[in-house]
Amino acid sequence: MFIKSIEEAKKSMNLPKTVEIFDTTLRDGEQAPGVALTVDEKIQIAKKLDDIGVNTIEIGYPAVSEGEMESARSIKAQGLNANLCGLARVLKRDIDHVLDCDLEYVHTFIGTSPLHREYKLRKSKEEIMDMAVNAVEYAKDHGLICEFSAEDATRTEEDYLIDIYNAVESAGADKINVPDTVGILFPSATKELISKLKANIKIPISVHCHNDFGLAVSNSLIAIESGASQAHVTINGIGERGGNASLEEFIVSLKVAYGIDINIDTTQLFNLSDFVSKITGIKIPPNKPVVGENAFAHESGIHVDGILKNASTYEPIAPELVGHTRKIALGKHTGASALRSKLKDYNINMNENQFCSVYDQIKALGDKGKIITDADLKAIAVTVLGKAEEEYIKLLGLSVITGESVSATATVKLLIEEEIKEISKIGVGPVDAALKAIQSLVQDFTHVELEEYNIEAITGGTDALAEVFLMVSDEENNQATGRSTQDDVIMASVEAILNAINKILNIKHSGIK
Numbered sequence: 001m002f003i004k005s006i007e008e009a010k011k012s013m014n015l016p017k018t019v020e021i022f023d024t025t026l027r028d029g030e031q032a033p034g035v036a037l038t039v040d041e042k043i044q045i046a047k048k049l050d051d052i053g054v055n056t057i058e059i060g061y062p063a064v065s066e067g068e069m070e071s072a073r074s075i076k077a078q079g080l081n082a083n084l085c086g087l088a089r090v091l092k093r094d095i096d097h098v099l100d101c102d103l104e105y106v107h108t109f110i111g112t113s114p115l116h117r118e119y120k121l122r123k124s125k126e127e128i129m130d131m132a133v134n135a136v137e138y139a140k141d142h143g144l145i146c147e148f149s150a151e152d153a154t155r156t157e158e159d160y161l162i163d164i165y166n167a168v169e170s171a172g173a174d175k176i177n178v179p180d181t182v183g184i185l186f187p188s189a190t191k192e193l194i195s196k197l198k199a200n201i202k203i204p205i206s207v208h209c210h211n212d213f214g215l216a217v218s219n220s221l222i223a224i225e226s227g228a229s230q231a232h233v234t235i236n237g238i239g240e241r242g243g244n245a246s247l248e249e250f251i252v253s254l255k256v257a258y259g260i261d262i263n264i265d266t267t268q269l270f271n272l273s274d275f276v277s278k279i280t281g282i283k284i285p286p287n288k289p290v291v292g293e294n295a296f297a298h299e300s301g302i303h304v305d306g307i308l309k310n311a312s313t314y315e316p317i318a319p320e321l322v323g324h325t326r327k328i329a330l331g332k333h334t335g336a337s338a339l340r341s342k343l344k345d346y347n348i349n350m351n352e353n354q355f356c357s358v359y360d361q362i363k364a365l366g367d368k369g370k371i372i373t374d375a376d377l378k379a380i381a382v383t384v385l386g387k388a389e390e391e392y393i394k395l396l397g398l399s400v401i402t403g404e405s406v407s408a409t410a411t412v413k414l415l416i417e418e419e420i421k422e423i424s425k426i427g428v429g430p431v432d433a434a435l436k437a438i439q440s441l442v443q444d445f446t447h448v449e450l451e452e453y454n455i456e457a458i459t460g461g462t463d464a465l466a467e468v469f470l471m472v473s474d475e476e477n478n479q480a481t482g483r484s485t486q487d488d489v490i491m492a493s494v495e496a497i498l499n500a501i502n503k504i505l506n507i508k509h510s511g512i513k
Contacts, residue, residue: 010258013225019254019262020230021247022206023049024058025276026075027087028244029234035280039071045235045279046075048272049082052265054247055230056083058107062097063088072101083145090135099142107177108135109149112156112164129164133171140172147206149177154185154193162200175204175230180219183212183242187222198227206230209245211237216245221253224260235276236284236291248273248290248322256317270323290322297327330377332366334359342374348381357384365465365487376458376465376485383467383485383495392417392505393442393498400430400490410434412494414441431493438497446504448472450497451479455489468492472500480504 026042029035037045042059049057059075060068076084085105088094098106110132111120117128132148139146148168153161165176178197185193190207197205207223209216209231220231237246248269254260273291277284286293296319311318311326319326328338339359343350350358361380397413410433413422421441427433439448452471457464466489473479482500486492 015225015258015260016229017261019224019260020055020204020206021053021251021262021264022056022058022085022230022232023054023234023247024208024232024244025049025234025238025247026071027058027060028208028232028240029238029276029280030060031240032238032243032280032282033240035238035282037071037279039067039074041279042071043075043078045276046080046082046084047078048268048275049235050078050080052268052272053263054082056085056105058085058087058232059103061087062101062103063091063094069097069101072103076102085145085147088135088139090131092135092138095135095139095142095144098144103144105145105147106139107147107149108132108139109151109177109179110135111152112150112161113152114157115155116152125160129167132164133167136168136171136173146173147175147177148173149179149208151179152181153178154180154189155182158193158196162197165197165201169201169203173203175206176201177206177208177230177232178223178228179208179232180210180216181208183210183216185209185219186213186215187218190219190222191226194223194226194228204229206232208232210239211242211244211246214242216243217249217253220245220250221258224254224258236273236282236288238276238280238282246289252290252317252322256321266321267323291324293327295319296324330362330366332363334362334366342377343381346374346378346381348378348385350381350385354384380465380485383483383499387499387502390506390509391502392445392509393502395494395498396420397422398434398491398494400434402430402433408433410437410490412437412441414438416442416445430490434490434494435497438494438501442501446501446508447475448497448501448504449474453493455493458485463487466492468496470496470500472497472504474504476508478504478507480507 025045030037046057046059059072062069062072072086083105084103085107086098086101086103088098088106088108090108090110095106110128112128117123136146136148150156150161150164205228207220207228209219231245231250233247233250234244235247237243251264252266254262255266270291273284284292289295328342336359358381394415396415400410402408407426408430409424409426410430411424412434423437423441425433425437425440427436450470451473454469456467458467465485465487467485469483471479471481480500480503482496484492484495
């Protein structure tokens with residue numbers, strides 16, 4: 001059984017008992033193009049991160065501006081439980097800005113790769129190492145927790161990378177961080193790199209993975225397998241370019257796939273993700289793992305049948321674990337079990353014929369590429385339940401001509417008590433023309449007047465279903481309502497008035513006054 005090999009694999013990994021979560025949404029996340037957070041927004045996000053239990057929050061880069069310092073001080077004043085960290089270059093003035101904000105944790109960095117040394121910094125290996133060591137010593141002399149990053153570590157020569165990490169370790173650094181600055185790592189390379197660093201460094205190792213190739217979470221997890229004990233993450237994986245490792249995906253993977261006991265309240269993840277999405281304006285893709293709209297949505301009849309019997313058949317985790325909800329989606333793949341479950345959820349009871357009518361409409365709409373929402377389903381079901389018991393009049397054909405330079409004309413063909421009748425009428429629009437044609441065709445059986453007509457788009461979008469509700473009366477003052485839900489406004493209007501007329505004819509044939 002494969003599940004056995006998974007458990008055996010986890011035992012052989014020598015996984016840590018716990019993993020520290022370093023969230024950098026307020027720093028690296030805010031560097032995503034188009035994202036600019038206010039002080040109040042930063043405070044709200046910091047509080048929510050603190051509520052779920054992250055270990056460290058990187059609240060910004062104080063040396064950047066007065067605004068950054070203001071937000072750092074404001075967050076510090078909230079009395080949060082998490083470590084509050086400020087970013088700083090390996091410069092005393094940057095570290096002083098962190099101290100001025102009364103923060104207890106500094107994350108200091110300098111580029112170490114040949115590209116950064118030659119083109120950005122224009123400094124030698126020795127100069128860069130001296131700057132790194134001096135910065136760490138200065139931070140420790142001032143009582144700060146100090147985490148050091150060799151920026152662009154994954155494109156730095158291995159020997160030099162180990163040397164500079166050993167040097168800052170000797171200078172008193174509390175943690176070293178390994179940034180995959182341009183996201184070039186792949187899992188096997190991550191494993192090799194972190195394993196070598198672990199063999200040469202005694203202090204805890206952290207990783208900071210970017211998502212340029214969609215591997216940030218995978219690389220972060222492999223790093224934990226290989227000896228790292230902390231990972232930098234952002235909510236929804238936001239950040240520069242392709243973003244960072246996703247907080248919610250990383251945390252749930254640790255908890256569920258690896259079984260590592262992290263002290264995080266996962267039930268708040270969906271709300272946290274949604275909150276940050278709204279504040280930043282960066283929408284969450286529907287198929288995003290853990291928090292996407294479709295993360296726990298099922299349409300396939302086979303899948304839904306399994307879910308209804310035992311959710312674990314097609315869900316690796318329960319949606320409640322992350323504060324999400326399960327959704328049974330309706331479309332062309334929908335099975336009868338899914339539809340019955342949906343109708344039951346809304347306390348909609350119908351006979352088999354009515355159920356089949358709803359089912360057929362759902363399938364037909366799905367074949368047209370329409371996504372059927374719960375509101376659509378309710379409207380379709382109400383329409384079916386409201387149909388006349390006996391259909392004395394049936395639609396056989398409808399065609400309309402309309403346009404800017406022609407009069408709207410509708411041709412309607414009806415079967416009226418076994419007799420076929422057809423007529424064309426002109427109206428102020430195609431709906432008006434179609435209803436006038438129907439009224440004209442049925443006048444020998446019952447004279448009806450349109451008393452009320454309402455139309456509403458159930459959901460947004462140009463492909464929204466139209467729900468038509470109308471009321472008609474006859475010469476005997478009988479009144480009846482008609483309702484129809486269709487993706488075509490004209491057809492919905494025609495079906496609604498025919499439904500209402502059939503109700504009146506049912507009244508007349510019953511002899512009820």
